[in-house]
Amino acid sequence: xxxxxxxxxxxxxxxxxxxxxxxxxxxxxxxxxxxxxxxxxxxxxxxxxxxxxxxxxxxxxxxxxxxxxxxxxxxxxxxxxxxxxxxxxxxxxxxxxxxxxxxxxxxxxxxxxxxxxxxxxxxxxxxxxxxxxxxxxxxxxxxxxxxxxxxxxxxxxxxxxxxxxxxxxxxxxxxxxxxxxxxxxxxxxxxxxxxxxxxxxxxxxxxxxxxxxxxxxxxxxxxxxxxxxxxxxxxxxxxxxxxxxxxxxxxxxxxxxxxxxxxxxxxxxxxxxxxxxxxxxxxxxxxxxxxx
Amino acid sequence: xxxxxxxxxxxxxxxxxxxxxxxxxxxxxxxxxxxxxxxxxxxxxxxxxxxxxxxxxxxxxxxxxxxxxxxxxxxxxxxxxxxxxxxxxxxxxxxxxxxxxxxxxxxxxxxxxxxxxxxxxxxxxxxxxxxxxxxxxxxxxxxxxxxxxxxxxxxxxxxxxxxxxxxxxxxxxxxxxxxxxxxxxxxxxxxxxxxxxxxxxxxxxxxxxxxxxxxxxxxxxxxxxxxxxxxxxxxxxxxxxxxxxxxxxxxx
Amino acid sequence: xxxxxxxxxxxxxxxxxxxxxxxxxxxxxxxxxxxxxxxxxxxxxxxxxxxxxxxxxxxxxxxxxxxxxxxxxxxxxxxxxxxxxxxxxxxxxxxxxxxxxxxxxxxxxxxxxxxxxxxxxxxxxxxxxxxxxxxxxxxxxxxxxxxxxxxxxxxxxxxxxxxxxxxxxxxxxxxxxxxxxxxxxxxxxxxxxxxxxxxxxxxxxxxxxxxxxxxxxxxxxxxxxxxxxxxxxxxxxxxxxxxxxxxxxx
Numbered sequence: 001x002x003x004x005x006x007x008x009x010x011x012x013x014x015x016x017x018x019x020x021x022x023x024x025x026x027x028x029x030x031x032x033x034x035x036x037x038x039x040x041x042x043x044x045x046x047x048x049x050x051x052x053x054x055x056x057x058x059x060x061x062x063x064x065x066x067x068x069x070x071x072x073x074x075x076x077x078x079x080x081x082x083x084x085x086x087x088x089x090x091x092x093x094x095x096x097x098x099x100x101x102x103x104x105x106x107x108x109x110x111x112x113x114x115x116x117x118x119x120x121x122x123x124x125x126x127x128x129x130x131x132x133x134x135x136x137x138x139x140x141x142x143x144x145x146x147x148x149x150x151x152x153x154x155x156x157x158x159x160x161x162x163x164x165x166x167x168x169x170x171x172x173x174x175x176x177x178x179x180x181x182x183x184x185x186x187x188x189x190x191x192x193x194x195x196x197x198x199x200x201x202x203x204x205x206x207x208x209x210x211x212x213x214x215x216x217x218x219x220x221x222x223x224x225x226x227x228x229x230x231x232x233x234x235x236x237x238x239x240x241x242x243x244x245x246x247x248x249x250x251x252x253x254x255x256x257x258x259x260x261x262x263x264x265x266x267x268x269x270x271x272x273x274x275x276x277x278x279x280x281x282x283x284x285x286x287x288x289x290x291x292x
Numbered sequence: 293x294x295x296x297x298x299x300x301x302x303x304x305x306x307x308x309x310x311x312x313x314x315x316x317x318x319x320x321x322x323x324x325x326x327x328x329x330x331x332x333x334x335x336x337x338x339x340x341x342x343x344x345x346x347x348x349x350x351x352x353x354x355x356x357x358x359x360x361x362x363x364x365x366x367x368x369x370x371x372x373x374x375x376x377x378x379x380x381x382x383x384x385x386x387x388x389x390x391x392x393x394x395x396x397x398x399x400x401x402x403x404x405x406x407x408x409x410x411x412x413x414x415x416x417x418x419x420x421x422x423x424x425x426x427x428x429x430x431x432x433x434x435x436x437x438x439x440x441x442x443x444x445x446x447x448x449x450x451x452x453x454x455x456x457x458x459x460x461x462x463x464x465x466x467x468x469x470x471x472x473x474x475x476x477x478x479x480x481x482x483x484x485x486x487x488x489x490x491x492x493x494x495x496x497x498x499x500x501x502x503x504x505x506x507x508x509x510x511x512x513x514x515x516x517x518x519x520x521x522x523x524x525x526x527x528x529x530x531x532x533x534x535x536x537x538x539x540x541x542x543x544x
Numbered sequence: 545x546x547x548x549x550x551x552x553x554x555x556x557x558x559x560x561x562x563x564x565x566x567x568x569x570x571x572x573x574x575x576x577x578x579x580x581x582x583x584x585x586x587x588x589x590x591x592x593x594x595x596x597x598x599x600x601x602x603x604x605x606x607x608x609x610x611x612x613x614x615x616x617x618x619x620x621x622x623x624x625x626x627x628x629x630x631x632x633x634x635x636x637x638x639x640x641x642x643x644x645x646x647x648x649x650x651x652x653x654x655x656x657x658x659x660x661x662x663x664x665x666x667x668x669x670x671x672x673x674x675x676x677x678x679x680x681x682x683x684x685x686x687x688x689x690x691x692x693x694x695x696x697x698x699x700x701x702x703x704x705x706x707x708x709x710x711x712x713x714x715x716x717x718x719x720x721x722x723x724x725x726x727x728x729x730x731x732x733x734x735x736x737x738x739x740x741x742x743x744x745x746x747x748x749x750x751x752x753x754x755x756x757x758x759x760x761x762x763x764x765x766x767x768x769x770x771x772x773x774x775x776x777x778x779x780x781x782x783x784x785x786x787x788x789x790x791x792x793x794x
Contacts, residue, residue: 239497
């Protein structure tokens with residue numbers, strides 16, 4: 001059975017020593033993210049996120065179902081996470097690790113509970129029909145920063161996704177296929193993103209976007225989800241060495257800056273993808289002329 | 293469903309008649325269960341928790357038997373009684389919220405207890421939640437601290453926890469912080485749970501699940517830290533009282 | 545000499561075989577090749593074909609992801625735990641644990657053996673593997689596990705093997721590790737590393753066939769620089785084959 005390699009004493013000692021000298025082993029600044037790359041699928045709502053060597057794929061799908069009886073006016077939105085053993089020797093099929101529980105809970109709190117999606121807009125007929133939006137997150141490669149990468153993946157995919165248009169006449173619902181009517185984007189209320197801080201030496205040294213080795217040697221982590229308007233959506237510090245309250249407040253300030261940069265980056269990538277898809281522009285679409 | 297808290301602005305009294313900086317009644321007992329190595333019963337208002345600790349002992353078979361790297365492993369089991377809430381509800385075993393609660397407690401105590409003193413052993417913390425009315429994480433942390441003290445497991449300091457909220461989500465209007473939220477207040481107001489180690493400002497656990505402006509966070513943190521100090525005094529009193537009784541019992 | 549790329553199942557044409565200088569020397573088949581009597585040689589790994597006419601050898605170079613222990617490979621191992629007679633070590637996450645006897649260090653006796661904590665690094669040679677007991681040079685040839693040693697079996701000298709103190713470990717591809725160790729005669733592959741790093745800097749280093757390089761250049765900054773240069777050289781060498789190539793997901 002493969003077992004994940006624990007960092008050796010030499011590595012632990014070296015990483016700590018290097019951080020005390022403000023150096024990271026991959027040459028980044030302490031508050032620098034790794035290179036973030038987004039790649040969109042042909043289909044709407046598929047995005048492949050790479051954060052350094054970490055790679056996460058998110059896919060959004062929609063179907064029409066009956067709403068929950070206690071939430072007649074709301075659509076359904078779920079996020080599921082899938083850890084495959086190909087990402088890391090630490091993952092096994094069919095065994096839930098605490099990593100997995102934490103990731104799914106944090107995504108749930110940061111995106112679903114903070115109502116990033118307007119679930120009321122997913123309702124078609126109250127109590128009878130609604131959209132069921134499903135976000136599947138697959139971890140393809142694990143080199144630290146899973147929460148951050150997954151959150152970016154889900155949020156980007158949600159903005160990239162288009163659901164089929166519907167029209168309601170009395171009790172009759174028509175769901176238009178993609179060819180009949182232009183599909184519509186999901187209605188989003190805000191765009192939260194997660195930033196993970198790793199700390200060493202009781203909060204003396206704080207890093208963002210730790211890679212796997214740094215994660216394995218850290219004393220604790222604080223995960224902050226925020227949107228670019230400065231609203232904190234969730235904070236999680238599950239134990240770990242105690243740190244000063246001031247350090248934590250400082251983290252929220254850094255998180256805000258990071259969230260703003262990443263949100264802008266995602267926005268730019270989405271616009272670029274839009275341009276690529278819309279090759280001919282509006283005029284080409286409106287033209288009635290056939291190619292001969 | 294949002295409740296109407298608009299009365300707060302008029303009377304400055306909360307739904308249960310407390311002022312903003314009042315804790316609910318905290319009642320705690322130590323050594324309630326004879327069968328366990330350590331146990332405690334804790335009430336924070338209407339949130340009632342029983343905690344038992346067993347160990348340090350040999351771990352359960354087939355689970356890697358105790359901790360690795362010369363340290364004790366800490367296992368936490370949280371049991372939410374079906375009758376704890378307002379409606380009777382049976383919770384599925386794999387409930388992620390409970391799993392997260394267990395993870396938080398495990399992480400918090402792994403760094404608080406002196407686990408290196410018990411290599412290859414397991415410390416099992418079992419929590420039963422009898423009644424649920426807000427501040428669940430805080431109550432479980434406090435109960436577990438008392439039970440661990442009763443079990444005589446060395447720890448670097450008391451880990452005590454408390455919640456604090458704010459009467460508004462927005463930045464603009466002037467909102468008041470609130471201390472120690474009950475279940476109704478938790479439903480509609482933003483709140484943080486803060487766990488403090490010792491009597492300084494060292495935050496060990498910090499969990500917030502609601503959306504709130506970052507400027508609100510600071511006041512909430514300050515109020516929660518202050519609340520933790522008061523909880524600590526109460527728990528300290530309980531432990532000392534228990535100690536006194538034990539000494540008197542032994543003499544008499 | 546790389547001549548052509550082979551895929552599993554390809555047969556080697558007789559023209560590709562090395563022209564031995566000494567006709568009496570038998571042809572040696574290296575990794576990735578298989579002989580079907582009487583005269584067919586087929587590849588069972590993908591990669592460029594290499595031949596050596598001096599040694600009359602032929603093999604397929606394969607930059608595989610998983611390290612499989614072979615006797616007399618030099619590796620960097622991490623100590624997992626200590627037992628009465630030996631240490632248990634890990635070579636990579638996917639390799640089964642290996643044994644390092646307490647006495648296979650230079651001038652080690654029952655009383656003077658080095659004490660290594662779990663997590664320490666050792667530079668060692670693979671003494672025997674379960675599948676190759678006939679090649680073994682160690683005493684316990686019947687061991688079902690891979691065994692390591694930190695001494696030269698005949699001289700009893702360390703020859704640069706032993707515990708690694710300080711420094712930092714970097715992960716590289718197996719093919720690059722092999723290349724670094726190939727030309728540098730003997731221990732540590734420092735010659736190989738220097739070809740990529742350039743002269744002018746003093747540093748200690750050790751290359752393990754299990755895809756790990758240990759570097760200590762004195763200061764943190766220099767160690768990071770040397771380590772990153774090695775990792776980047778590996779990345780450049782792999783080039784479009786890995787990493788840079790867009791693995792399109794559609």
